[in-house]
Amino acid sequence: MACGSGSSTSPPSRSTQSQIIDVDGPYRLLHCSSKGDKDGVLQEIQKGVSPNLADYDKRTALHLAACEGCTEIVRLLLEKGAEVNSIDRWGRTPLSDARSFGHAEICKILEAEGGKDTVELESHIPCCKIDHREVDMKDATLIGEGSFGEVYLVKWRGTEVAAKTIRSSIASNDRVKKTFMKELEMWQRLRHPNIVQFLGVLKHPAKLIFLTEYLSNGSLFDILKKRGRLDPVTAVAYALDIARGMNYLHHHKPHAIIHRDLTPRNVLQDESGRLKVTDFGLSKIAQEKDLHGYKMTGGTGSYRYMAPEVYRRESYGKSVDVFSFALIVHEMFQGGPSNRTENAETLADRRAYEDSRPSLSSFVYPDSIKSLLRECWHKNPEFRPSFEEIILRLEDIQEDLQQKKVAAACCECTIL
Ligand SMILES: Nc1ncnc2c1ncn2[C@@H]1O[C@H](COP(=O)(O)OP(=O)(O)OP(=O)(O)O)[C@@H](O)[C@H]1O
Numbered sequence: 001m002a003c004g005s006g007s008s009t010s011p012p013s014r015s016t017q018s019q020i021i022d023v024d025g026p027y028r029l030l031h032c033s034s035k036g037d038k039d040g041v042l043q044e045i046q047k048g049v050s051p052n053l054a055d056y057d058k059r060t061a062l063h064l065a066a067c068e069g070c071t072e073i074v075r076l077l078l079e080k081g082a083e084v085n086s087i088d089r090w091g092r093t094p095l096s097d098a099r100s101f102g103h104a105e106i107c108k109i110l111e112a113e114g115g116k117d118t119v120e121l122e123s124h125i126p127c128c129k130i131d132h133r134e135v136d137m138k139d140a141t142l143i144g145e146g147s148f149g150e151v152y153l154v155k156w157r158g159t160e161v162a163a164k165t166i167r168s169s170i171a172s173n174d175r176v177k178k179t180f181m182k183e184l185e186m187w188q189r190l191r192h193p194n195i196v197q198f199l200g201v202l203k204h205p206a207k208l209i210f211l212t213e214y215l216s217n218g219s220l221f222d223i224l225k226k227r228g229r230l231d232p233v234t235a236v237a238y239a240l241d242i243a244r245g246m247n248y249l250h251h252h253k254p255h256a257i258i259h260r261d262l263t264p265r266n267v268l269q270d271e272s273g274r275l276k277v278t279d280f281g282l283s284k285i286a287q288e289k290d291l292h293g294y295k296m297t298g299g300t301g302s303y304r305y306m307a308p309e310v311y312r313r314e315s316y317g318k319s320v321d322v323f324s325f326a327l328i329v330h331e332m333f334q335g336g337p338s339n340r341t342e343n344a345e346t347l348a349d350r351r352a353y354e355d356s357r358p359s360l361s362s363f364v365y366p367d368s369i370k371s372l373l374r375e376c377w378h379k380n381p382e383f384r385p386s387f388e389e390i391i392l393r394l395e396d397i398q399e400d401l402q403q404k405k406v407a408a409a410c411c412e413c414t415i416l
Pocket residue numbers: 143144145146147148149150151162164196212213214215216218219222265266268279297298299
């Protein structure tokens with residue numbers, strides 16, 4: 001997001017609206033810093049608010065200005081005594097943020113003031129290791145099995161978490177294990193409400209096991225199997241959850257994270273009903289199976305959601321995830337995959353070479369969803385919208401559906 005020009009009166013953009021909770025009181029300093037409002041920042045400091053005030057995530061005004069690209073505010077805060085190396089809840093300094101978002105000038109200013117990038121230092125630190133004695137694998141409950149191994153529900157320090165065991169055919173291959181650990185190292189740095197939280201790797205003498213948060217409602221695949229077709233309000237809310245998680249991955253710096261294997265099985269639901277995306281990046285390892293002869297299974301499931309350019313083995317980019325996303329949204333309205341009896345590979349072949357797409361029956365799909373899906377599964381990847389755009393479109397659709405719901409409820413009240 002670009003830094004504002006300095007007005008405190010401009011309304012917050014949609015994407016930031018939910019994050020701005022309180023712009024009164026001392027926290028106005030943080031709000032003004034993130035919006036590039038120089039007058040507002042000065043007023044707060046003159047009122048006596050500390051330039052090192054931080055929110056509950058320990059994010060200071062300098063962190064916010066650095067990540068939003070507000071050069072003038074960064075200068076002003078440093079001049080007023082802001083601590084250049086303050087560390088937030090995730091161990092990031094303002095310089096780590098400025099680097100991640102590519103604000104070169106701000107990086108120079110912070111470096112000149114002695115700024116350090118903790119993330120750069122951290123990137124050489126291997127995955128967070130958890131002592132295996134803290135996890136009782138004997139009391140583990142099997143909750144599922146995927147291409148990499150079994151998944152168990154276990155207790156770690158009194159909290160229920162998911163333990164993913166990695167097959168020995170993968171774990172015993174040094175090269176594959178290295179790639180695997182690299183993916184996990186990247187995963188451990190990600191934090192977003194719609195991304196499954198990675199917790200660490202077990203220091204186990206014989207096995208490769210990693211822990212993630214446990215999502216008690218299982219996968220979107222299980223939900224659709226149980227509930228069938230979702231009502232449009234729920235389907236759109238779920239689509240927004242997935243799109244927000246994916247947008248976060250696609251905006252990852254310095255390189256976008258492409259999921260490559262976005263399927264209903266890789267979308268999990270927590271007990272509050274929120275969906276979270278999981279297992280990104282790991283598909284890269286699954287793809288190596290042909291070269292090295294180890295079998296990781298499950299590959300055919302992904303054909304169903306595969307973008308044509310991936311199937312044709314052409315070069316591809318972030319929009320392959322947008323294609324898969326469209327098929328998942330289609331399933332939520334439909335209650336399951338279309339052409340479910342057809343072999344997944346044949347289906348992917350027809351999509352890649354005959355431009356075949358699922359049907360959009362008019363009574364199930366609102367028009368706005370139909371046009372969004374057609375764009376998202378467009379044969380030309382360049383014509384597919386970004387997740388950023390998809391979020392805005394879905395928010396409009398959500399508002400529209402909610403208004404219709406309220407209007408319908410009012411009509412019922414009148415009749416009564
Ligand atoms: N963090 C978790 N919390 C709760 N259940 C989980 C968690 N992770 C996985 N599961 C369950 O375990 C099953 C297997 O998960 P896993 O990620 O190993 O494979 P998959 O995604 O189903 O298949 P594949 O790896 O072939 O894509 C999932 O379908 C899900 O039901």
